[in-house]
Amino acid sequence: MIPAAGREVRLAARPDGAADPSHFELAEAPVREPGEGEILVRNEWLSVDPYMRGQMDDARSAMPTFELGEPMGGSALGTVIASRSEVPEGATVVHLLGWREYATVDAAKARPVDLGLAPAPAHLGVLGFIGLTAYVGLTEIASVRDGDVVFVSGAAGAVGSVAGQIARLLGASRVIGSAGGPVKTAKLLDGFGFDAAIDHREGDLERRLGEAAPDGIDVYFDNVGGDHLRAAIAVLNDHGRVALCGAVSQYDKAEPDPGPDNLIEAVFKRLTLRGFVAIDHYPEVMDEYVRRASGWLREGCLHSEETVVKGIDNAVDAFLGIFAGRNVGKMLVRLD
């Protein structure tokens, strides 16, 4: 039974600085029947992610810019309710058409997922692009090796919480995370197995990081930019590697923070800083990652956590909440 219409969240205006609810619009749109090769998906989970803030601007971002008046994009998971492709009705798929109740999708661009491996939310998080981002950053980009000391910023967030755990699974001897506030830092130690946690709200990041890593750090997984990157450069050992994954501290600002003023140390220490976007490594690395991560999940050595907000009418709140630091782990919207 194909419904006549469904709700969607559209980009209503481009922010100049911080995003707020006035930049979004919840609207109703007709549901289009699938054409040849297409499927109709009833979305059950929407992913909201910090990098979407960049896609709201009419400027260069890691991912394509969202169009004004069009729905916000991004990963969503749902059930196929009509199909004119090889994907059967009833299958669960992940697609990229984002913030809407129903999506008519090119079947070739939908990825069927196996709910036997893990529950639905995991496929938008630890087993999805979030997990792939952590894995690619630590393997292809920063080449974590046995015995490395690894520092992860934004470590209570979706990517960071997975990155810290995978770093350990890849052989890191010590894993240090930063997060904002005592609840999150406790979570790093108790929930995600970090060896040390730094509350960046207490300031003096460089000194704290130096104390947490008396032998320096070998790898920095950067989710934050700004003063975190400066502190990491100061504490990195020779031949250290930095995976530049994002800069949540920067996405939502009209004027960027100053950059690290100690980049000259990257010469002295022979550092490598490398920006990356996980989608470049999809699908080649995804199969390998899902296989390894499914094993880790099964064995209980990879812990996935989500912050769930209910209803598409709360999707904007969920998204803005990321910039206020209101999530632990992956922020998701559950549709009814």
Add this chain to the structure above:
Amino acid sequence: MIPAAGREVRLAARPDGAADPSHFELAEAPVREPGEGEILVRNEWLSVDPYMRGQMDDARSAMPTFELGEPMGGSALGTVIASRSEVPEGATVVHLLGWREYATVDAAKARPVDLGLAPAPAHLGVLGFIGLTAYVGLTEIASVRDGDVVFVSGAAGAVGSVAGQIARLLGASRVIGSAGGPVKTAKLLDGFGFDAAIDHREGDLERRLGEAAPDGIDVYFDNVGGDHLRAAIAVLNDHGRVALCGAVSQYDKAEPDPGPDNLIEAVFKRLTLRGFVAIDHYPEVMDEYVRRASGWLREGCLHSEETVVKGIDNAVDAFLGIFAGRNVGKMLVRLD
């Protein structure tokens, strides 16, 4: 005939900010006869280099810190006048004992050079660590490929002038350089074969670089840091590579300039920034480099230029002149 004493330039005080003549002392020291395995060298040429400024500080640098009261170190070229090793008297060698008229050197740490390949000054420049730095930065670090657009800052300097030429020899389709003032930018075009030259004193570096590189740049060889690095990040193409070689704009300042505030673009564009120090690649790459560069010199497609100052009593002026931009090509001191 071994002289009784020779002059040397010592580090007299550590600068706080810019170096000036009060931080140096010209003094006389007894000449020590070579012991077993040593040679005594009468220096004829001294190398003065911007990175030595970092070695004057009691802080982390690419190279070891100079001791107060001891001679300034660095490359020097001279004739062996006494030997208790396999290196014969009369041989020409390069060693690292720096700013003095006579040096008693461990023969294993002196590199014999072939004046048949090129005249003496070239062995402290284009055929020495200067050339190796340019070559390693372009090959091992930034992997210049056929058709790349390459931007070199500090391009009229010792490393920069060689880097621009080698980039072309490695297949770059367009080579852009920056330097300070019209004399130097003219030199880039006429003397060193750059396709475009930017005078950074005219400001607005990002716009000028964008105009000089309408298709963007693929590789940035950074000798300067600061605003040059910011402009390069803005103009770099996806998967661009930055060889972080030094930051002459930073060495001589008490407080560092702010870092580039657009590092988030390194994520979007998947950039790699990599710091390096040529000595890490010595001697493995040196033989390969000297072989290739000797060929290029012979064929007339690699042009070496020096700014020569005469007399050890002018070594400090020569060194300080680098920070005032008074050299084209390699700054050298000729001893009598």
